[in-house]
Amino acid sequence: MSEQPEIVISIKDVSIYQHKTLVLEQLHFDIHPGEFVYLIGKTGAGKSSLLKTLYGELPLKQGQISIAGIELLNLKRKEIPTLRRQLGIVFQDFQLLTDRSVHENLRFVLKATGWKNKDEIQKRIEEVLGLVGLPTKDFKMPHELSGGEQQRVVIARALLNKPAIILADEPTGNLDPDTSQDIMKLLISISKEQHTAILMATHDYMIIERFPARLLKCEGGKVIDLGGILF
Ligand SMILES: Nc1ncnc2c1ncn2[C@@H]1O[C@H](COP(=O)(O)OP(=O)(O)OP(=O)(O)O)[C@@H](O)[C@H]1O
Numbered sequence: 001m002s003e004q005p006e007i008v009i010s011i012k013d014v015s016i017y018q019h020k021t022l023v024l025e026q027l028h029f030d031i032h033p034g035e036f037v038y039l040i041g042k043t044g045a046g047k048s049s050l051l052k053t054l055y056g057e058l059p060l061k062q063g064q065i066s067i068a069g070i071e072l073l074n075l076k077r078k079e080i081p082t083l084r085r086q087l088g089i090v091f092q093d094f095q096l097l098t099d100r101s102v103h104e105n106l107r108f109v110l111k112a113t114g115w116k117n118k119d120e121i122q123k124r125i126e127e128v129l130g131l132v133g134l135p136t137k138d139f140k141m142p143h144e145l146s147g148g149e150q151q152r153v154v155i156a157r158a159l160l161n162k163p164a165i166i167l168a169d170e171p172t173g174n175l176d177p178d179t180s181q182d183i184m185k186l187l188i189s190i191s192k193e194q195h196t197a198i199l200m201a202t203h204d205y206m207i208i209e210r211f212p213a214r215l216l217k218c219e220g221g222k223v224i225d226l227g228g229i230l231f
């Protein structure tokens with residue numbers, strides 16, 4: 001048996017295109033279970049394009065990506081829901097269904113991903129709301145919550161199916177500095193306690209200084225692994 005640690009994302013010789021334009025090339029890196037990794041780089045550098053490739057919105061055309069055990073090269077459209085079930089996705093804008101309560105938002109995702117048993121659904125909703133610190137907000141509508149609370153619900157939604165990895169695209173982009181720090185503490189505790197890897201695109205150097213972690217930098221069409229060094 002190999003002693004190598006399990007890998008949740010493996011990227012080898014990958015090039016990423018937006019239509020015919022090459023955005024990133026020669027990508028090579030791995031992410032391990034429970035690892036917290038920032039994806040940095042200036043606007044237009046390719047952070048969102050890389051994340052979109054990982055969650056199957058942008059098709060992989062060149063190279064090898066394995067994410068949560070799924071190979072992305074030649075992934076068929078009908079296999080995308082299977083991929084998405086292995087991932088938690090968190091965006092800057094909260095993307096909750098505004099006409100449904102918190103509970104209904106979460107139940108909707110569980111039903112759409114094959115959960116049938118009412119008691120198990122109820123239990124899992126209570127669990128994820130507990131994990132994000134919102135145990136009593138289940139019957140609130142999204143507009144009755146603060147921005148930080150809404151982002152916690154989105155993180156709860158991302159956790160429903162116990163993903164191996166959360167992909168977050170500027171999850172603190174719409175939040176004030178204090179609320180951003182609270183969300184960071186939550187994400188870091190999820191990576192440590194649930195052993196969920198987190199790949200998070202951000203522009204926010206204050207956050208990175210306050211919560212140091214491994215840095216992947218998109219620059220000049222490449223992704224450079226800076227380890228934990230902040231320039
Ligand atoms: N839907 C699209 N169609 C065509 N080109 C696109 C599309 N989305 C992004 N691009 C181009 O791909 C490149 C990388 O953009 P991307 O959105 O990945 O950058 P980013 O690092 O996420 O930037 P930001 O920090 O502003 O979010 C840019 O040149 C951008 O213009």
Ligand SMILES: [Mg+2]
Binds near residue numbers: 048201
């Ligand atoms: Mg972006």
